[in-house]
Amino acid sequence: MTADNKSIVGQNLNLIYRRAGAEPVAALQDVSFTIEDGQFISLIGPSGCGKTTLLKIFGDLLVPTSGQLTINGEPPSVLRRRQAIGQMFQDATLLPWKTIGQNIALLGEIASRKPPPHEVAALANMVGIGRFIDNYPHELSGGMRQRAALARAYALKPRILLMDEPFGALDEITREHMNDELVRIWTKSRLTVIFVTHSIAEAAYLSDRVLVMAPRPGRVVAEISIDMPREQRPAERFGPELTRCAEEIHHHLVTNMQLGNENEPA
Template identity: 50%
Template sequence: MTYIAIKDLSLTYQTKTKSVHALSHIDLDIEEGEFVSLIGPSGCGKSTLLSTIGALLEPTSGSVTIAGQTVQEVRKQRKIGNVFQEARLLPWRTVGANIAYLSELAGQRPRQSEIQEIADFVGIGAFLNSYPHELSGGMRQRVSLCRAMILDPMVLLMDEPFGALDAITREKMQVELLRIWEETKKTIVFVTHAIDEAAYLSDRIVVMSARPGRIQADYVNPLVRPREPFGRQTHETSDFQSVLHSELMRAETEERTDA
């Protein structure tokens, strides 16, 4: 059953000097518990689309609903979790206080036991009293994930969350994220540039065309779980990755006549 419903969504940015047509007539349905990746050329509107799902941006036309509610309603209840490429932590707060921050904004103070539980679950339970500058990039992203997860979000929106990490840390985080997803069954929309990451993590991979972004292709991932991480590739993995690669090449080069 459809959980996130994006209907005929278009978005044009208006700046002082120009208008930028970022998204054009996006229709996309995502089911509850699904792990969907968005890939596409740089500037095609992936972050913009994610921001409309998170109600951080209003579309120019069209709509997004989650479980039948407008995303603005869901955002008001703080039931949307965001993880960005940078962890965006408050440097003067400890890890524990960073995890609690969004709940505090909503007028709630999570119990220490609740913070400890989520931090243990995401693998930073021993660092609650540390400050962000004392952590590695991977650990900071774990804190960022905890801060989103403690809200018990209806949807987790992740915008290239591992893009700034070194290769080995990135692989570890991918394995961890799959474990967390399998245990919590959250609905995840995940933006990435990396085809191997999309193929390893997702149930579905949505390919967007160059700007203005449209849905160019929507692949159900044929690779059965559990999948082989760390580049131990099967024929099926490399075949699927080459299909995605060709689709991305097409997205980069295809001449647009409908912009």
């Protein structure tokens, strides 16, 4: 794997938060990885281990204190300028005064690339909320709002999709359903997904590779490949292979566990 073309390469990423009058926080220390273009990667680790921080570096919302991240040979700022980075958060963050269709079109509109109505309709259909395009966010369930947020992220046709615990607030069965929907959509587009989760089962089920992180300072302590073909996974959700992967993730999490004490500096 080379750093220039079809890969995302993080090299010795360090991120120190500094604020006047406060101890510096070493949020990430020497984080290195290579991610192939089109892979589904999960970041898992206890609260405070730097998952959101790392995601922000991917999204060009933070610049590492040292080290380098390149996406297909370019720094994240270049992709950000090209609107090639999609984002989705734990809350759907839809604008309540705009309809679902208007929300889906919003980022394109801001980027002067407003999608035509048939594209908005296709995006809404893709995520299974085609009938609700003229409804307002408060008229939808939490899962449906997350579908709208996914459609909005896809509207800019990103090359990389950053997802920060997008299904964390959903009940277990709705979350499973959304996992399958996400895989169905992702399988067609094959963009690179960086998916933050606290759920071991979700990480094992969704990912090509899971990066396990540990806190204080935040670092990657293990990488686990999940090789089971996608089409087998729904029937094997509780089968021996995914259970073994989940156990491995669990082992690394527990071995490196240090309950974060936010009262003390890192």
